[in-house]
Amino acid sequence: MQVDLNETSFNSREEMQNGGFSEVKSIMESSEKLQDDLRMLGMKIKQHEDSIKLLKTQKNKLDDNILDMQVLLGKYHSSSSPIENKDQFHLxxxxxxxxxxxxxxxxxxxxxxxxxxxxxxxxxxxxxxxxxxxxxxxxxxxxxxxxxxxxxxxxxxxxxxxxxxxxxxxxxxxxxxxxxxxxxxxxxxxxxxxxxxxxxxxxxxxxxxxxxxxxxxxxxxxxxxxxxxxxxxxxxxxxxxxxxxxxxxxxxxxxxxxxxLKPRLPNGECPAGFLGFAVNMIHVxxxxxxxxxxxxxxxxxxxxxxMFSCLQVYRTRAEMVLALPCISEGAVSLDGGIIRSNGVFSLGTREEVDxxxxxxSIMSEELQSYNETEKRMKETRWQKEKLDEDIKRELALLNHAKFNFEIKKQDFVKFLAQSSSYATQHQFQAARR
Structure with missing residues (x-):
């Protein structure tokens, strides 16, 4: 059979051209899919970060409410001390x-x-x-x-x-x-x-x-x-x-x-052991x-x-020292620690002022209010525990989304490298033809 070389050459070029278009189309579709996957993972990361920020804001508000209720209850030694002990104090x-x-x-x-x-x-x-x-x-x-x-x-x-x-x-x-x-x-x-x-x-x-x-x-x-x-x-x-x-x-x-304004550490948390401000612990x-x-x-x-300005009250001296970055106008602790002002400490044995x-005195109506406040404090602490669990869950989901994002990003980088190699090879073959 006699073969037309021109026709054969044309058909070969057409097949190669169609195959090249198909390959380019496949690369573009794969690229778009990888980009869509990265975009979706990025949106998930943003959603988890926003959720964590909102949950932490809610938690800070609950911490402030708990501190305010502790001041109202007068529970400076322990948040679980029974009210009956107050009646035994010498008034x-x-x-x-x-x-x-x-x-x-x-x-x-x-x-x-x-x-x-x-x-x-x-x-x-x-x-x-x-x-x-x-x-x-x-x-x-x-x-x-x-x-x-x-x-x-x-x-x-x-x-x-x-x-x-x-x-x-x-x-x-x-x-x-x-x-x-x-x-x-x-x-x-x-x-x-x-x-x-x-x-x-x-x-x-x-x-x-x-x-x-x-x-x-x-x-x-x-x-x-x-x-x-x-x-x-x-x-x-x-x-x-x-x-x-x-x-x-x-x-x-x-x-x-x-x-x-409650003191806050650089991470946004209220210092451990902070009980309130002295000026608010005075009953008028x-x-x-x-x-x-x-x-x-x-x-x-x-x-x-x-007299007191923003004097802070802490449970222990050790907790007060850890909170030094938040203390600007003095602090005291229940175990006798005293900071007069920023950088001025009172050391030595405690002085008895006569x-x-x-x-x-706690009256019956105050006792009822005390019990109601104590009940609200328990409910608030339960809400805080639930928020802590939600924050942990959101952190786990955030870390998982970031992990998947990194893997998908590496796949996209590899895909770009392979696509670039294919494009270079295809141009070289086209130049030879």
Whole structure:
């Protein structure tokens, strides 16, 4: 049979061309499938990451709720201590606190309370004392005995005996001066001390609630006048330490506790052993809760915030040390550790301060509220455990999706290398033809 070489050559080229198109089409389809698989795995990874982020946010909110409930319950030693143990504590009454103050006979608070003891209700109507709210130790209560000792030690006996006045007029009434600028020992507290055979020597602290804000403004004006930057920083720091709290309050809290931002470690977790802020662990009686300054601030956001600021409370000294990156304004621990400020530690044996805050008594309605809060805490902890399980499951799914993504990515890289090799070979053959 005679063969047409031209026709044979044309048919061979056509078969090779059709085969090449088919191969290219197969490569493109495989490439698209691999890319779709990678895209789907990437979407799964993003979904798992978003789910973990959302679950951790919910967990942080539950941690904050648990801490708030621990403060309300007063469970500073152990979250499982029964309430019956509280009834066995010796309740310090206001009368006992007064006796503690009276032991400091030569102190301003001791003389003031001797006046109240001798004159009774009439003493509060005297021009000297009508603006005086009392000593610091009488204006708040602390349920936990160990915390009571710790707070008293942190503040010191001078601060516990400090006299609190509503206005600056009340401060001026406690001490007057003669024409020579010397203290007039016949008027004010000095005159009261002399009348009962006592002498008021040395310094004593008086806290003016309405002056906390005005003092800040006054020092701000002074700051403007100072050219030296170091002096500016010193005065600004001093003024800031006297500011009242200007933030929000815990919602639906009859004690009007301050809604302070919880400390967070770099990983976003709340430090282990953190129990709350000292300023929120002070119980203010209903009679004092109604007091507000001319600017509208109460005792907690003026007096106690001025003394404690954002002082953090931890279960142990070891946990407090681990939380140092989160501590900027001091911390205390139930086993006696004290950090005064950032980088300033109080070491040595614990100091016993003989003037402390009184304790609150748990009434029947408070007992019911206690049980309800305890029930809510158990439910919240159960929700947190479920969230922990969900986070672990999402982490496992995320790791599995990342593993599959890496395998699929390696397959895609190999496929690209093979496709490139095929394309190079095909071009070479086409060039030869």
């Amino acid at each position: 310090q009454s206001e009368h006992e606190i007064t006796e503690q103050i009276l032991r400091h006979e030569k102190s301003a608070a001791g003389i003031l309370y001797q006046l109240k003891t001798h004159h009774g209700p009439q003493a509060s109507h005297l021009s000297l004392t009508k603006d005086v709210m009392g000593a610091v130790a009488t204006l708040g209560k602390v349920d936990d005995e160990n915390l009571n000792r710790l707070f008293s030690e942190y503040l010191g006996v001078q601060t516990m005996l400090a006299i609190v006045c509503k206005t600056f007029e009340g401060v001026k009434a406690l001490e007057t001066f003669n024409k020579d600028g010397c203290i007039d020992k016949t008027s004010g507290l000095h005159g009261i001390a002399a009348s009962i055979g006592r002498s008021l020597d040395g310094r004593f602290i008086v806290i003016c609630l309405e002056s906390l804000r005005s003092r800040l403004l006054y020092l701000f004006l002074i700051k403007i006048l100072f050219i030296d930057d170091i002096l500016n920083r010193v005065f600004y720091s001093f003024a800031a330490s006297c500011r009242p709290y200007a933030g929000d309050f815990v919602a639906d809290d009859p004690q009007r506790r301050l809604d302070l 009686d209903s009679s004092n809760l109604s007091f507000v300054t001319a600017s509208g601030e109460g005792l907690r956001e003026t007096l106690f915030y001025n 003037v402390r805050f009184p304790k609150t």
